[in-house]
Amino acid sequence: MPPSTPADAVRASSPTKPTAGGEERFQRSDLAQEVAFLTARARGRGNALANRLLADLDLKVRPFSVLAMACSGTNPSQRELGSFLDLDPSQVVALVDMLETRGAIRREADPRDRRSKILVATEAGHELYAQAVQRTREAEEQTLHALSPAERDQLRELLSRIVF
Amino acid sequence: MPPSTPADAVRASSPTKPTAGGEERFQRSDLAQEVAFLTARARGRGNALANRLLADLDLKVRPFSVLAMACSGTNPSQRELGSFLDLDPSQVVALVDMLETRGAIRREADPRDRRSKILVATEAGHELYAQAVQRTREAEEQTLHALSPAERDQLRELLSRIVF
DNA sequence: TGCTAATATTGAGAAAGTCAATGATTTGTC
DNA sequence: GACAAATCATTGACTTTCTCAATATTAGCA
Numbered sequence: 001m002p003p004s005t006p007a008d009a010v011r012a013s014s015p016t017k018p019t020a021g022g023e024e025r026f027q028r029s030d031l032a033q034e035v036a037f038l039t040a041r042a043r044g045r046g047n048a049l050a051n052r053l054l055a056d057l058d059l060k061v062r063p064f065s066v067l068a069m070a071c072s073g074t075n076p077s078q079r080e081l082g083s084f085l086d087l088d089p090s091q092v093v094a095l096v097d098m099l100e101t102r103g104a105i106r107r108e109a110d111p112r113d114r115r116s117k118i119l120v121a122t123e124a125g126h127e128l129y130a131q132a133v134q135r136t137r138e139a140e141e142q143t144l145h146a147l148s149p150a151e152r153d154q155l156r157e158l159l160s161r162i163v164f
Numbered sequence: 165m166p167p168s169t170p171a172d173a174v175r176a177s178s179p180t181k182p183t184a185g186g187e188e189r190f191q192r193s194d195l196a197q198e199v200a201f202l203t204a205r206a207r208g209r210g211n212a213l214a215n216r217l218l219a220d221l222d223l224k225v226r227p228f229s230v231l232a233m234a235c236s237g238t239n240p241s242q243r244e245l246g247s248f249l250d251l252d253p254s255q256v257v258a259l260v261d262m263l264e265t266r267g268a269i270r271r272e273a274d275p276r277d278r279r280s281k282i283l284v285a286t287e288a289g290h291e292l293y294a295q296a297v298q299r300t301r302e303a304e305e306q307t308l309h310a311l312s313p314a315e316r317d318q319l320r321e322l323l324s325r326i327v328f
Numbered sequence: 329t330g331c332t333a334a335t336a337t338t339g340a341g342a343a344a345g346t347c348a349a350t351g352a353t354t355t356g357t358c
Numbered sequence: 359g360a361c362a363a364a365t366c367a368t369t370g371a372c373t374t375t376c377t378c379a380a381t382a383t384t385a386g387c388a
Contacts, residue, residue, distance in 0.1 A: 023244070023247065023328075026233070026236070026238055026240065026244075027328060029233065030232060030236065031229060031233060031236065032324075033320065034300065034304060035307065035308060035316070036210045036214055036303065037229065038320065039206045039207040039323065040207045040210075040211070041327040042203045042207075042323055042327050043200070043203040043206075043207045044250045045250070045327065046199070046200045046204075047200070047204070050200055061200065062375090065195060068193065068194060068195040069190070072190070072193040072194065072195065074189055074193060076190065078335075078336065079335060079336080083187065084187050084190050086205065086208045086209070088376070088377065088378085089335080090339085090376090090377085090378090091375080091376075093336065093337055093338085113334090113384075114383080114384060114385085115334065115335040115384045115385070116384095117335085117336070133194070136200065139200065140198060140200060143326060144326060146326055147325060147326065152199070154318065154322065155199060155323075155326075156202065158315060158319045159199065159203065159319075160191075160196075160202060161311060162206055162307060162308055162310055163205040163206050164187075226344090241366080242366075242367065243365085252344095253366080254345090254367090254368075254370090255346095256367085257368055257369085277365090278353060278354085279352065279354070279365065279366040279367070280365085281367070
């Protein structure tokens with residue numbers, strides 16, 4: 001995927017020529033110190049990159065996440081998946097429908113509760129996931145290129161503690 | 165604001181009663197180790213919380229961010245603001261229109277380029293921002309309550325390095 | 329048994345993101 | 359200095375995503 005805006009294109013194409021002053025000017029603003037701002041930016045750019053790399057598999061990160069859960073061996077119900085991924089139940093059915101139509105996952109009966117349906121990956125789903133994981137690993141590699149391995153672990157650990 | 169989904173309500177209301185098994189079951193999944201997943205979750209929940217706390221000012225985090233930039237003293241043009249906040253130019257005009265109608269910011273002529281317009285906060289805008297910052301500080305406090313001050317700085321620093 | 333709550337699903341409507349076209353203006357080149 | 363190409367803000371169309379309420383089925387409970 002090409003840079004999303006002309007402005008991005010400018011900045012991406014010539015790091016040596018700060019875009020009419022560059023954005024370093026804003027890095028000291030109060031906003032730029034807020035963790036909320038930093039996480040928003042990180043997720044926005046990480047998402048865009050991952051979507052680009054997943055495009056040749058006809059996947060985006062949202063369906064990829066659902067597939068990953070179905071491949072995890074944890075047998076989540078749709079509602080468990082929904083709360084884990086912060087998705088509305090109606091979004092879950094849309095995503096599951098798509099992946100099921102594609103033959104990547106299956107809805108199975110929950111033996112403990114006939115209202116709920118459990119998600120499992122098919123053979124093809126596991127293969128698709130294997131392909132997709134390579135892409136997302138590459139995306140993470142690029143996203144975190146400025147950090148050492150130890151720092152990456154540290155970041156993971158800190159983020160885990162604030163979201164769980 | 166009440167919890168956004170019935171599932172959230174369940175989890176939020178009784179941390180002692182893990183929702184039919186709880187989500188700890190999924191915390192060891194591959195997905196939960198991905199920084200992309202963690203940042204998405206962090207930004208999603210942080211955003212929701214901040215929006216809740218800003219609601220009484222009739223603000224959301226997006227317009228708040230624009231206001232913050234206008235109050236920063238850096239006099240950004242609309243396009244600079246757009247690339248800093250990862251917003252499409254058309255989204256910028258909508259946000260700026262709204263805040264200008266509200267009397268919080270003004271578009272001023274750019275002496276160096278008559279095509280571009282510079283954003284500055286009005287008196288009322290600065291007052292609104294002062295109110296809003298209290299809310300977002302509180303949101304950050306709640307979001308990061310599990311981290312020590314040193315760890316919060318560390319998180320900020322690591323995130324800064326991956327997004328700038 | 330009957331009452332309340334939870335699950336998946338549908339569908340409507342609002343919000344957010346994407347993209348192309350345009351007028352005014354600037355920049356680069358001859 | 360003139361001309362072509364690029365940039366900025368803006369508009370409008372369009373798609374995707376989010377949010378909510380309503381519903382049928384099933385569980386759990388008194």
